[in-house]
Amino acid sequence: MKKPFGPNWPFAIFAVLAIFPLFPVLDQWFFQATSRSLGDQLPTLFIFGILALALNVVVGYTGLLHLGIAAFFGIGAYVTGILTVPAYPFEVGFWIALVLGTLFAAGAGGFLGLPTLRLRGDYLALVTLGFGEVVKFSLRNLDSITGGTRGLNPVPPPSIPGLSLNWAEDYKPFYFLSLAFLVGTYLLLWSLERSRLGRAWVAVREDELAATCMGLNASRLKLVAFIFAAGLAGLAGCLYASRMTSTVAPDAYDFNRSIFLLCCLILGGLGSRRGVLFGVFLLYGFDNILSPIVDDLIQRQYGTPEKIPVTVGGTQLLTLPANMFTFTGWRLFVFGVVLILVMRFRPEGLIPSDRVKEEFHPEPNPKAVVDGEAL
Amino acid sequence: MLFAAEAFDWNNLAQQALNGLTLGALFALIALGYTMVYGIVELINFAHGDLFMLGSFLALTIVGFFGLEDPNALASAATWKVILAIVLCFLAVPVFCAGLNLAVDRVVYKPLRNAPKLAPLVSAIGVSFIFMNAGLFWGGPQDVNFPDLIPNLAGTEAPNEPETPAADAAAPAPETKASAKSAALKNLLGDSPIRLTAKDLLILGVTIPLMIALTIFVKATPMGKAMRATAQNPTAARLMGINTDRVISTTFVVGGGLAGFGSVIYALSVNTVSYQMGFQNGLYAFTAAVLGGIGNIPGAVVGGIVIGLVRTLGSAYIGETWTSALIFTVLIIILVFRPSGLLGARTREKV
Numbered sequence: 211m212k213k214p215f216g217p218n219w220p221f222a223i224f225a226v227l228a229i230f231p232l233f234p235v236l237d238q239w240f241f242q243a244t245s246r247s248l249g250d251q252l253p254t255l256f257i258f259g260i261l262a263l264a265l266n267v268v269v270g271y272t273g274l275l276h277l278g279i280a281a282f283f284g285i286g287a288y289v290t291g292i293l294t295v296p297a298y299p300f301e302v303g304f305w306i307a308l309v310l311g312t313l314f315a316a317g318a319g320g321f322l323g324l325p326t327l328r329l330r331g332d333y334l335a336l337v338t339l340g341f342g343e344v345v346k347f348s349l350r351n352l353d354s355i356t357g358g359t360r361g362l363n364p365v366p367p368p369s370i371p372g373l374s375l376n377w378a379e380d381y382k383p384f385y386f387l388s389l390a391f392l393v394g395t396y397l398l399l400w401s402l403e404r405s406r407l408g409r410a411w412v413a414v415r416e417d418e419l420a421a422t423c424m425g426l427n428a429s430r431l432k433l434v435a436f437i438f439a440a441g442l443a444g445l446a447g448c449l450y451a452s453r454m455t456s457t458v459a460p461d462a463y464d465f466n467r468s469i470f471l472l473c474c475l476i477l478g479g480l481g482s483r484r485g486v487l488f489g490v491f492l493l494y495g496f497d498n499i500l501s502p503i504v505d506d507l508i509q510r511q512y513g514t515p516e517k518i519p520v521t522v523g524g525t526q527l528l529t530l531p532a533n534m535f536t537f538t539g540w541r542l543f544v545f546g547v548v549l550i551l552v553m554r555f556r557p558e559g560l561i562p563s564d565r566v567k568e569e570f571h572p573e574p575n576p577k578a579v580v581d582g583e584a585l
Numbered sequence: 586m587l588f589a590a591e592a593f594d595w596n597n598l599a600q601q602a603l604n605g606l607t608l609g610a611l612f613a614l615i616a617l618g619y620t621m622v623y624g625i626v627e628l629i630n631f632a633h634g635d636l637f638m639l640g641s642f643l644a645l646t647i648v649g650f651f652g653l654e655d656p657n658a659l660a661s662a663a664t665w666k667v668i669l670a671i672v673l674c675f676l677a678v679p680v681f682c683a684g685l686n687l688a689v690d691r692v693v694y695k696p697l698r699n700a701p702k703l704a705p706l707v708s709a710i711g712v713s714f715i716f717m718n719a720g721l722f723w724g725g726p727q728d729v730n731f732p733d734l735i736p737n738l739a740g741t742e743a744p745n746e747p748e749t750p751a752a753d754a755a756a757p758a759p760e761t762k763a764s765a766k767s768a769a770l771k772n773l774l775g776d777s778p779i780r781l782t783a784k785d786l787l788i789l790g791v792t793i794p795l796m797i798a799l800t801i802f803v804k805a806t807p808m809g810k811a812m813r814a815t816a817q818n819p820t821a822a823r824l825m826g827i828n829t830d831r832v833i834s835t836t837f838v839v840g841g842g843l844a845g846f847g848s849v850i851y852a853l854s855v856n857t858v859s860y861q862m863g864f865q866n867g868l869y870a871f872t873a874a875v876l877g878g879i880g881n882i883p884g885a886v887v888g889g890i891v892i893g894l895v896r897t898l899g900s901a902y903i904g905e906t907w908t909s910a911l912i913f914t915v916l917i918i919i920l921v922f923r924p925s926g927l928l929g930a931r932t933r934e935k936v
Contacts, residue, residue, distance in 0.1 A: 275703070275706075325921045326917065326920065326921060328924065329920060329924050330924065330925070331702075332623075332629060332875070332879065333875060333879075333920055333924060333925070333926070335629070336871070336872065336875045336916070336920070337916070337917050337920055339868075339913075340872065340913030340914075340916045340917050341913070341917065343868070343909060343910065343913045344910045344913045344914055344917075347906070347907065347909050347910035348910055350906070351906045351907060351910070465868070469710060472707075472710075473707065473710065476703060476707045480703070530722075531721075531722055531725055533721065533722070533725075533726070534722055539718075539721070539722075540718065541718075542714040542715065542717050542718035542721070543714065543715055543718035543719075545711065545714045546710075546711040546712060546713070546714030546715035546718065547711070547715065548711070549707050549708060549710060549711030549714070550693055550708050550711040550712065550715075553697060553700070553704045553705070553707050553708045553711070554693075554696055554697065554708070557697075557700050557701060557704040
């Protein structure tokens with residue numbers, strides 16, 4: 211089959227992203243055009259990419275609807291916070307916190323998955339959703355441990371032995387660190403997809419009964435997927451806390467985050483690594499990078515938006531609110547329309563994996579075509 | 586705290602249970618919309634909570650049309666005007682919600698009937714986003730006060746009591762404020778220590794007849810029978826000559842209508858509406874539906890009441906900030922031991 215960019219275009223994009231900071235003129239140019247630094251925004255996107263790839267393990271490979279991935283993201287962030295902020299006696303530094311946060315989140319995944327994974331599809335979805343809410347409210351309410359809505363700060367920057375880097379002023383160190391983690395995750399999943407475990411996950415997704423009959427232990431496979439995704443989400447959480455130099459607030463790890471990531475996955479293409487990353491760059495890129503820029507432009511062009519009363523025949527009918535005249539005011543609407551349209555016309559996602567694409571649009575059997583031509 | 590007092594306050598417990606029951610009845614009304622749609626098309630309709638939110642905004646607009654938004658105007662408004670506004674809300678909002686739900690089904694979900702299961706789910710999330718955006722334009726980003734029409738009807742001079750900062754500052758002790766508040770929420774049970782307010786009566790007076798009507802509709806009418814058949818097996822139902830498309834449309838209409846009634850009751854009794862309220866209340870209602878066994882109509886009612894009770898009793902005895910966490914913990918524990926909900930049938934996954 212012919213592919214527009216060749217089979218390795220994700221690596222081409224990774225390569226472009228890797229050399230982007232080496233040419234500061236690019237970022238300067240972007241900054242002049244938009245008064246925003248692109249290099250400053252991208253690491254967050256990389257972290258959400260890791261998180262989406264984690265969610266993809268459960269939803270995409272194993273086919274379980276998971277609505278609470280943000281909880282494990284939050285657990286990773288808060289473990290990092292507790293282990294590194296000066297308010298606690300640990301202050302173990304970034305790398306140990308990264309390992310422990312990942313393990314702790316994975317453990318939480320096992321704790322949730324062990325009793326609940328026997329639940330049927332939608333019930334499982336609700337349990338993950340409920341767990342996410344429980345974690346969010348616990349983070350908010352356990353004020354003495356988590357700092358409540360203020361979060362924990364300051365989370366110190368990572369330290370790399372032998373290098374003294376300026377993490378606060380310069381975006382580049384964290385840019386390269388998060389990109390390295392993203393590429394590492396991508397490669398790990400690339401090999402995992404081809405491994406015995408990855409193929410077993412897909413088998414369980416396609417037909418659990420058949421997979422069980424072939425001797426696969428479906429419940430154990432699901433549990434492993436759950437724990438793996440939770441751990442990876444925890445890792446993303448550690449990076450996020452380090453990037454934000456704080457655990458932000460419990461609301462950063464709520465149901466909206468989970469749903470938004472699920473939308474990235476489905477928009478990009480469930481089960482396809484490149485699709486998932488594409489979805490993240492598309493939705494988060496739109497939300498975090500594009501829409502503030504467009505808002506700035508609108509404001510520069512037309513001034514600060516104000517509400518406009520609509521009068522018909524002298525009586526004031528209604529007032530159009532000010533946020534109707536900003537780009538961000540329409541953001542939910544745009545997302546909604548995009549999701550609906552994609553589901554209607556391309557339910558397999560924008561860049562589906564080969565297997566899923568095949569299921570949606572089965573290619574005509576080559577032999578049958580030959581037969582047809584012969585007739 | 587539960588064991589701090591030497592004598593356990595049974596009256597308080599009974600009062601909280603009553604409050605939980607009324608709140609639960611409200612959740613049940615919304616949960617019915619989730620559960621009916623799920624029972625027929627196996628779709629978690631994420632937009633249902635936001636439909637409920639839009640209904641409340643329509644009620645607010647209708648009340649504003651009568652010029653009752655301002656507390657001072659409300660105090661001097663004629664009783665017939667207030668009653669007319671409430672009646673009009675109860676007529677227009679359910680029709681609006683039912684129509685909107687039907688339109689969304691036609692435009693968005695219907696083309697996806699044979700698509701994989703996640704496609705309608707994600708579309709429902711999309712519709713929910715659009716509704717939320719509409720609510721944001723309609724009501725603005727802040728909480729909006731909904732005028733307190735009910736105490737006005739219950740015959741007390743309530744409207745100028747709350748929300749006046751000067752009066753609040755002047756009030757010497759919290760006791761006077763509390764007594765003014767309880768005057769507004771007049772006890773309909775006379776001197777009984779358990780208070781039943783006009784608002785409680787409104788919730789129960791609307792939800793119970795609606796649930797009875799729904800039960801009769803599903804059990805005794807031909808359409809109800811067709812609905813049950815479609816829920817059981819859509820293909821077989823179609824083969825038996827049932828117009829399943831019409832059944833699905835009816836389900837969306839009925840579910841939307843119930844959400845409309847729910848939104849008017851909510852607005853009248855809680856008195857605050859915001860564009861985000863659909864999300865939180867929809868989540869509770871959805872939890873109620875799953876708790877009872879999704880797709881099961883009595884289950885939604887039971888689930889709603891359980892959620893209402895957990896919420897009020899949890900706020901009273903554990904702490905208000907923990908109620909949401911408590912609700913979802915109860916949900917997880919119940920599902921671990923009863924994987925298909927409280928009243929759900931133990932079906933095997935179709936192969």
